[in-house]
Amino acid sequence: MNQLTPQLILSVVGIYFVVLMLVAYFTSRGAKNQDFFNASKQSPWYLVAFGMIGASLSGVTFISIPGVVGGGGTNMGLSYMQVVFGYLLGYTVIALVLMPVYYKLNLTSIYTYLERRFGTFSYKTGAAFFILSRVIGASFRLFLVAIVLQQFVTAPLGIPFPVTVLGIIVLIWVYTFQGGIKTIVWTDSLQTFCMLAAVILTIFAIGDAMNLSVGGLITKVKTSEYSQLFFFEGGWADKNNFFKQFLGGASIAIVMTGLDQDMMQKNLSCKNLGDAQKNVFWFSVVLLFANLLFLALGALLYIYAGEIAMEIPTRNGEVARDLLYPTIALEHLSPTIGIVFILGLIAAAYSSADSALTSLTTSFCVDFLDFNKEKNSNKSEVKQRNIRRIVHIGFSILLFLVILLFYYINDSSVINQLFKIAGYTYGPLLGLYAFGFFMKPAINDRLAPMVCIAAPILTFVINFYSKQLLFGYSFGFELLILNGLITFVGLLLISKKGSNGHSEIHA
Numbered sequence: 001m002n003q004l005t006p007q008l009i010l011s012v013v014g015i016y017f018v019v020l021m022l023v024a025y026f027t028s029r030g031a032k033n034q035d036f037f038n039a040s041k042q043s044p045w046y047l048v049a050f051g052m053i054g055a056s057l058s059g060v061t062f063i064s065i066p067g068v069v070g071g072g073g074t075n076m077g078l079s080y081m082q083v084v085f086g087y088l089l090g091y092t093v094i095a096l097v098l099m100p101v102y103y104k105l106n107l108t109s110i111y112t113y114l115e116r117r118f119g120t121f122s123y124k125t126g127a128a129f130f131i132l133s134r135v136i137g138a139s140f141r142l143f144l145v146a147i148v149l150q151q152f153v154t155a156p157l158g159i160p161f162p163v164t165v166l167g168i169i170v171l172i173w174v175y176t177f178q179g180g181i182k183t184i185v186w187t188d189s190l191q192t193f194c195m196l197a198a199v200i201l202t203i204f205a206i207g208d209a210m211n212l213s214v215g216g217l218i219t220k221v222k223t224s225e226y227s228q229l230f231f232f233e234g235g236w237a238d239k240n241n242f243f244k245q246f247l248g249g250a251s252i253a254i255v256m257t258g259l260d261q262d263m264m265q266k267n268l269s270c271k272n273l274g275d276a277q278k279n280v281f282w283f284s285v286v287l288l289f290a291n292l293l294f295l296a297l298g299a300l301l302y303i304y305a306g307e308i309a310m311e312i313p314t315r316n317g318e319v320a321r322d323l324l325y326p327t328i329a330l331e332h333l334s335p336t337i338g339i340v341f342i343l344g345l346i347a348a349a350y351s352s353a354d355s356a357l358t359s360l361t362t363s364f365c366v367d368f369l370d371f372n373k374e375k376n377s378n379k380s381e382v383k384q385r386n387i388r389r390i391v392h393i394g395f396s397i398l399l400f401l402v403i404l405l406f407y408y409i410n411d412s413s414v415i416n417q418l419f420k421i422a423g424y425t426y427g428p429l430l431g432l433y434a435f436g437f438f439m440k441p442a443i444n445d446r447l448a449p450m451v452c453i454a455a456p457i458l459t460f461v462i463n464f465y466s467k468q469l470l471f472g473y474s475f476g477f478e479l480l481i482l483n484g485l486i487t488f489v490g491l492l493l494i495s496k497k498g499s500n501g502h503s504e505i506h507a
Contacts, residue, residue, distance in 0.1 A: 016346060
């Protein structure tokens with residue numbers, strides 16, 4: 001049995017935080033206000049590519065993806081890799097279609113594209129949907145990590161959940177408030193390394209516990225009930241259907257990376273378009289293998305749990321598969337693996353949340369406070385920096401409050417909730433950018449917010465009654481495509497016949 005104590009775990013977290021602070025100190029020295037937003041476009045592309053792995057995987061992947069392998073229903077077995085293969089198509093679109101436009105227009109916030117293409121109302125609507133999406137997404141990711149830390153670390157010490165969450169957010173704020181994206185491209189690389197190292201070492205530890213070599217582990221997974229990768233038999237009614245998950249994965253990659261200020265802010269900090277494109281291509285390849293690693297770990301966790309007759313953990317009387325990995329790592333393997341798991345978990349949480357906090361601050365400052373507009377050019381560096389810090393604190397408080405809200409009302413799987421919400425909040429962004437890139441007409445800009453609000457509502461209704469309306473069809477990740485399509489059609493209906501948008505910014 002693992003003899004890790006909460007005090008030891010907190011000590012490890014403290015040491016890790018000191019390392020992050022040292023990295024933040026050296027990378028943020030002499031940082032100007034613009035460095036917070038784009039690192040003066042001097043970030044090495046290979047560093048950005050590696051760091052983006054941690055930011056895109058996050059605590060959700062670190063815990064929930066291994067858990068869903070044995071969950072049945074959507075994503076059972078290794079079927080999630082079908083979504084990951086779709087990512088490759090999505091990242092190709094990002095590199096060859098979106099990135100050239102972003103660099104051509106020299107954007108700090110990618111949503112300023114919408115202002116140039118459609119007008120102010122579309123611009124503010126797109127930025128608002130991003131802020132809503134990212135606040136919800138970052139809060140869910142931190143919520144999952146906080147739940148684990150609360151159960152295994154802080155609760156035994158008598159620390160209430162709100163204090164646990166507050167501590168996590170304060171630590172993130174402390175090392176990001178000065179350097180912003182200039183610091184994050186370095187800290188995310190460190191955190192990606194810790195996260196992947198934790199997974200690999202856990203796999204080896206399970207192998208030792210079952211007296212299996214690397215080859216034996218591979219054989220064990222291949223011959224297990226969790227080994228199925230492709231699903232073609234069930235047809236379109238099956239949520240695991242390959243084509244549904246592949247197309248859903250492509251759309252998720254496009255909107256949650258290519259149309260997301262959080263992920264694009266790192267790409268736009270590269271020196272030039274060529275470096276940014278190399279970053280996206282290499283990132284997509286490494287991400288594919290990283291996800292395969294997480295799914296293999298998930299299969300091994302279920303196999304190992306079966307061999308030691310361990311029941312799947314529960315939360316509030318319901319099966320909590322996202323607690324399987326932490327339970328085995330902290331209670332059934334060596335103390336060393338327990339420490340490694342905690343480091344990986346903290347790294348996963350921080351790599352996602354720190355960039356989310358920075359991108360939220362950037363979007364609000366640029367898109368709503370108009371930092372980059374000529375009318376604000378007379379504001380001093382000090383004044384803009386002080387405003388930016390106030391916004392940074394404001395979003396930190398907002399994340400704290402939303403996490404507490406989730407804690408008191410949550411009753412379902414975090415990973416499914418995250419993607420469901422993304423399907424509704426990112427859909428209008430997909431529709432806006434698709435129309436902007438591939439259609440020439442201008443639109444009635446004042447009506448754009450109505451279209452973007454109506455589309456998710458209509459998508460929800462169709463999804464709720466899909467089995468009755470669509471002869472038993474059930475939506476999966478492709479719900480995002482439906483949402484974007486409805487938005488696209490709505491924009492087509494409010495387009496101005498015979499008029500063109502700004503042709504010089506079309507793809």
